[in-house]
Amino acid sequence: MENGRLGAALRMLGLGDTTCRVYLALLELAPAPLTAVGAAAGVGGDDLAAAYGELADAGLASAAGGDGDLVAPVPPAAGLEILARHRAAELEESRLAVGGAFESFRRRRLAAYNDGLVEVVTGEAIGPRMRHAWASAREQIRQFESPPYAPLATATDDALATLARGVRQRVVYSRESLEHPGHLKDVIEPCIEAGEQARVLPSVPVKLLIIDEAYALVSLSIKEADVHNTMLVVQPCGLLSALTALFEQAWRSALPIHGLSARPAGLAPADRRLLRLLAGGATDEVIARELGVSRRTLFRRLQILMTRLGAANRFQMALQAQRSGWL
Incomplete structure (x- = not known):
């Protein structure tokens, strides 16, 4: 994921701008001394300590090895859920x-x-x-x-x-x-x-x-x-x-x-509408009604879209569609 998009995603989860910069630098350098990470992010002193503390509290970073100054990112699943x-x-x-x-x-x-x-x-x-x-x-x-x-x-x-x-x-x-x-x-x-x-x-x-x-x-x-x-x-x-x-x-x-400017080539308006309804939590009955198709046709379209996005289920499809700018 591009740094700009990753930073925006982290800010949406509540991390501050300084903390986001430190985390992005951490992903590039770690394991590394915290001071080196701060220098790469242009952050030092109390601001660096506060940013690292926020990452540690969120479960996104921790000390690495026996050297207390070495830090590294940790698997983010639990932290992101928090x-x-x-x-x-x-x-x-x-x-x-x-x-x-x-x-x-x-x-x-x-x-x-x-x-x-x-x-x-x-x-x-x-x-x-x-x-x-x-x-x-x-x-x-x-x-x-x-x-x-x-x-x-x-x-x-x-x-x-x-x-x-x-x-x-x-x-x-x-x-x-x-x-x-x-x-x-x-x-x-x-x-x-x-x-x-x-x-x-x-x-x-x-x-x-x-x-x-x-x-x-x-x-x-x-x-x-x-x-x-x-x-x-x-x-x-x-x-x-x-x-x-x-x-x-x-x-x-x-x-x-998103609007048409973000639409990838070959995505039909009906499929865009299907994805929007799905992401909004609409039921299969509502989606089929809004598209004017039968449930069987709806399921076939869902299977085609999941295949195009490499998704194994509807949740993954909605997530991949959002990341790809299809919604």
Whole structure:
């Protein structure tokens, strides 16, 4: 794996930039004195000690031989599992913290708010407010996207128009978004091909749209959005900062979905859609429905893709597809 991609993968697991540089140097030189590894990485003193300590704590490095200054990498399986679980725990902790803070905020303050920091929008006013939000974006939109969907006929056109204006758009989709009939083909993929940066998680905690650093549109929860046709407009305040931090945490943990520019020659659009649905956790029934094929045809396509990727099972196929830029 190229150093840049390996470094990015390590940062996604929670290692700092300095620690990543030391680990990459360790892979090149080890077994070697820690000072030599630090010199190759351009790190020394307390920074080097802290970086090596982080690697040792993560189970990725240890002393080699009898000389205490010699260090080497160790088989990473256990360490990577620890890091992955730690990242998942951090995301869950952040989700619970923001969710709890928001519920407390709603119970104690929402009814009494009169200073303009939070506005409640309901019913038919939601559609025009969302269109205004897309049109007002100047630099960046960050979004958690999941069903249920409001009946806004122009929603996809608004997103495409925003992308055409050069606004950066980052979206974390839930698995249900990919499984929603026709949504991957008719909504998600056109936006990705227009330049949207998309990732997917098994679920997202809220339906969220953050416009630049200016304000956010947020539902009370995924469940409540299905029952109450209500949306909050959150102006700059502690709550907006918490929602932004939650998005960034989820973005780092989500699986990227790439566009056509990363597609290898010969990969049919239907196979790309199959891989995206599979990576998102969709069932065989949902994948077959979205592709318009029988389960037998689906299994045949899966076997062909596994053979092309040299994978023995679906998990390996999804992993190899991600590494190859097929997703």
